[in-house]
Amino acid sequence: MDATTITTWMREIDAAVRTERDHLVQLDAAIGDGDHGTNMVRGFEAVVQALEAAGEQPPGKLLILAGRTLVSTVGGASGPLWGSALRSGGRVLGDDPSFDGGQLVNVLAAALASIKDLGTAAVGDKTMVDALEPAVDAVRARIGDGASVADAVADAAQAAEDGMRATIPLQARKGRASYLGERSVGHQDPGATSTALIVRALQKAIGQG
Ligand code: ADP
Ligand code: MG
Numbered sequence: 381m382d383a384t385t386i387t388t389w390m391r392e393i394d395a396a397v398r399t400e401r402d403h404l405v406q407l408d409a410a411i412g413d414g415d416h417g418t419n420m421v422r423g424f425e426a427v428v429q430a431l432e433a434a435g436e437q438p439p440g441k442l443l444i445l446a447g448r449t450l451v452s453t454v455g456g457a458s459g460p461l462w463g464s465a466l467r468s469g470g471r472v473l474g475d476d477p478s479f480d481g482g483q484l485v486n487v488l489a490a491a492l493a494s495i496k497d498l499g500t501a502a503v504g505d506k507t508m509v510d511a512l513e514p515a516v517d518a519v520r521a522r523i524g525d526g527a528s529v530a531d532a533v534a535d536a537a538q539a540a541e542d543g544m545r546a547t548i549p550l551q552a553r554k555g556r557a558s559y560l561g562e563r564s565v566g567h568q569d570p571g572a573t574s575t576a577l578i579v580r581a582l583q584k585a586i587g588q589g
Contacts, residue, residue: 381529385589386442387431392581394424400577407570412559415456416570423454423462438477441502443470443487457499457555458571461508462578464498465491481529488516488536499554503543506552506564506573515540515579533583540579544572 397404397420404417423425429450431442447466450459469487473479479487492512503514518539522532547569553556557569 381439381480381484381586381589383437383439383442385585386439388588389582389585390427390431390442390446392584393578394421394428396577396581397421397424397574398440400574404570404574405572407568410567411552411560411564412570413456413556416458416574418456419454419456420574423450423459425588426450426453439479440470440473440474440476443467443473446470458508458574461495461499461571464494468494475572481523481532483530484533485516485520485523488512488519492516501554504545505554506547506550506557506569506572507554508569508575509541510547510550511572511575511579512571514543515575530583530586533579533586537576537580537583540576544568546578547572553582 397417401417401421404420405414408414408416425448425450430445434442434445437445441466443466445462447470448487450466451463453459469491472486472490473483476483492509495512496502496509499507499509501509503510519536520531523529526539545568548567549565551562552560552564552569557564
């Protein structure tokens with residue numbers, strides 16, 4: 381995996397959040413303020429443009445640029461959270477021109493740690509962490525068992541989607557949805573939903589590599 385994996389991943393996220401924009405807006409309208417779809421589309425559109433303008437750069441630098449771009453273009457909670465996640469992930473890679481499965485595990489683990497540090501959410505709080513943490517656990521376990529990166533990330537995408545669906549019966553304890561108390565129960569978390577798209581997009585990017 382190399383810089384192309386990162387640019388393809390960001391393009392796949394951009395395409396996925398565009399396709400799912402209205403769905404993400406509806407989910408956020410139910411338990412938040414209805415801007416999650418537009419936030420994600422605005423952010424990843426800007427990321428794709430920034431990466432195109434940046435030209436040839438090592439993959440870690442591209443991730444850092446992507447993170448910075450999200451922070452500066454997305455006003456909602458998801459911008460700083462995913463922005464710091466991608467920046468932390470990028471720092472793991474330094475200036476390396478390519479990376480392997482073990483490094484990918486470290487990138488994703490750093491991204492998760494950064495989201496948890498900044499947002500102080502744990503699994504079960506009905507946030508993006510409910511999708512991302514099981515995905516990181518899955519990829520780490522599969523790479524540890526000697527699976528291919530493609531198989532490991534396929535399992536991670538499945539785990540993220542399972543985690544996303546598991547947010548439906550939960551009561552939100554972080555973010556805007558927590559203001560609703562028990563009324564947040566019965567709705568799928570928008571940030572967990574876009575996170576599942578982000579992990580599925582990584583699988584697509586790796587499949588093209
Ligand atoms: P906002 O809530 O500011 O309008 P978005 O609508 O873009 O921002 O994003 C909402 C999503 O952000 C939620 O569905 C949730 O997954 C995630 N989120 C909110 N607060 C936190 C937090 N403290 N930690 C982790 N994720 C969070
Ligand atoms: Mg919102």
